[in-house]
Amino acid sequence: MRILNKYYAFKDKSRNLRNSEFKLLGNINFNNKNYPLFRIDINSKIKNPSLCFSAAIHGNESSGVSGILKWLENNNISRKINYRLYPITNPYGYHFFRRTNHKRINLNREFKKENPEKEIKLIKTDLRNKLFNIFISFHENSTKDKEDFYIYSYPNKNSIDFSKYILRNISNNVIIDERKIIDGYKAKNGLIIDDMESSFEFYMGDNNAKVSICVEIPSKISIKQRTDIAKDIIILTEKFYL
Ligand SMILES: [Zn+2]
Incomplete structure (x- = not known):
């Protein structure tokens, strides 16, 4: 089972790390099956500094998941940084290679709702009273439009400066999307200023992270x-502080 394979891969990896805690936040239950939502x-x-990384809130965008796992497996994790990981934010969607959850809901539009989907409730509860220096949500863009690399930044100076740092320092192999309009948004050198208030990154910028x-x-x-690329972005983020 795709989700359980990754669940146990992360759990095993976490068990072998010093000063690491693996926590099952809850199960997403559908058709008598459980899809675990966990964090490390x-x-x-x-x-x-404290860093928070999330991936696969769109379940079919899997490189954040494999990038975080590869970074963990490289065994080069700093002992001077606090990390929180939500590697599979949409466990049902990840299992079935789907953007949405089992109710066909886009979880990245749930964060402002009073009564959001269970996945988002579990994460928001887990985030209570936490403040991170940096939050990064890993996504993949459209295959159809053949897009190159770009970033949505929370609209504050710290986030914009950090986005530019990533765009400047990312490997030369990564092609930056230089279009002036991306996804209907104004863009400059691969940077879009985010106004999606119901997204995970906007919520984090509002509540739990100085950079999002x-x-x-x-x-x-x-x-x-x-x-x-996902792994390299994590390493660049660590270097921002070390
Ligand atoms: Zn996405």
Whole structure:
């Protein structure tokens, strides 16, 4: 089972790490099957800097999941940084290669709702009283439009500056999307200022993170290349502080 394979891969990896806690937040139940939603904390005693990474809120965008796992497996995790990981935010969607959850709801438009989907309730509860220096949500963009790499930034200076740092320092192999309009938004050198208030990244910028961005990895390139880009973005984020 695709979701359980990854669930156990992350759980095993977490067990072998020092100062790591794996937590099952809850199960998404559909047709008598459970799809686990989990998170991992590493070095939680360290307050600063703190980084939070999430992936697969759109279940068919899997390179964030494999990128986070590959980064964990490289065993080069800093002991001076606090990490929180939500590697599979939409477990049902991930299992079935679907953008939406089992009710065909786009979870990245739920964060402002008073009564959001269970996945979002579990995450919001888990985030209570947490403040991160940086939050990154990993996405993949449209295959149809053959898009290149770009970033949605929360509309504050810290997030915009950090987005530019990523765009400047990302590997030369990554082609930045230079279009002036992307997804209907005004864009400049691969940067879009986010106004989607119901998205995970906007919620984090409003409540839980000083820097909050969403990275859009090109889905037209191979899964190995996409995985390496996600992993490299995590490493660039660590370097921002070290
Ligand atoms: Zn997405």
